[in-house]
Amino acid sequence: MQVTEIVLGLIPVYGLFVIFVIVFLACTGIPMPSSIVVLTAGALAAAGDLVLWRVLLVVICAYLLGDQITYNAGRIWGPGLIARLRRVKRLRPAIERSETLLQKHGLLAIFISRTILSQAGPYVGYVSGSLEMGWRTFTAIAVPAAILWTLAYALLGYIFAGELPQVSDLVAAMLLVGAASLSALAFAVWIALLWRRFEPSSDEEAISTGIAQE
Numbered sequence: 001m002q003v004t005e006i007v008l009g010l011i012p013v014y015g016l017f018v019i020f021v022i023v024f025l026a027c028t029g030i031p032m033p034s035s036i037v038v039l040t041a042g043a044l045a046a047a048g049d050l051v052l053w054r055v056l057l058v059v060i061c062a063y064l065l066g067d068q069i070t071y072n073a074g075r076i077w078g079p080g081l082i083a084r085l086r087r088v089k090r091l092r093p094a095i096e097r098s099e100t101l102l103q104k105h106g107l108l109a110i111f112i113s114r115t116i117l118s119q120a121g122p123y124v125g126y127v128s129g130s131l132e133m134g135w136r137t138f139t140a141i142a143v144p145a146a147i148l149w150t151l152a153y154a155l156l157g158y159i160f161a162g163e164l165p166q167v168s169d170l171v172a173a174m175l176l177v178g179a180a181s182l183s184a185l186a187f188a189v190w191i192a193l194l195w196r197r198f199e200p201s202s203d204e205e206a207i208s209t210g211i212a213q214e
Contacts, residue, residue, distance in 0.1 A: 027066020029122035042157025074129020098123035114145035
């Protein structure tokens with residue numbers, strides 16, 4: 001039996017406790033089917049087996065706690081922690097992607113990694129802490145992103161409770177489209193900033209105009 005099937009089987013028995021543990025572990029980097037769990041929790045809320053607002057509260061709290069642990073672990077142990085994580089063959093690609101994401105998108109990477117690219121979230125948290133990013137800055141972006149992620153998945157499960165397998169496939173497709181869209185947007189922003197950087201000043205334009213007139 002797959003891990004996902006085991007976890008989903010535990011939700012009707014242990015309810016919110018299982019949901020909290022799974023989301024928390026996923027947010028610290030342990031592979032867990034958090035998105036499927038939250039979708040299922042939303043569907044169970046629609047069926048009356050769970051209470052929606054309690055599901056939302058539990059998921060948000062688990063997400064934020066996981067975020068704070070990854071950030072503070074990176075802040076306390078610094079680059080040494082990232083070096084140790086990088087030595088784990090399975091984690092090296094995730095660490096490198098997270099570093100690239102932060103280099104390319106800056107603070108936007110925190111939001112992206114907690115919504116569209118949520119699998120990168122824990123590692124972006126570790127790297128952000130190791131780079132000594134301000135706690136207030138990190139938290140100010142991580143909190144609304146966690147809330148948005150929770151609302152999206154839980155409400156999808158709640159609204160489309162009878163079509164959960166199709167919704168899971170749709171979410172996967174949306175993530176791919178969203179990632180591509182964000183990449184295109186980031187490229188456009190980069191081009192715009194590059195253009196502004198090399199755009200001639202008014203004095204340079206005047207000199208160019210005078211030379212042309214001569």
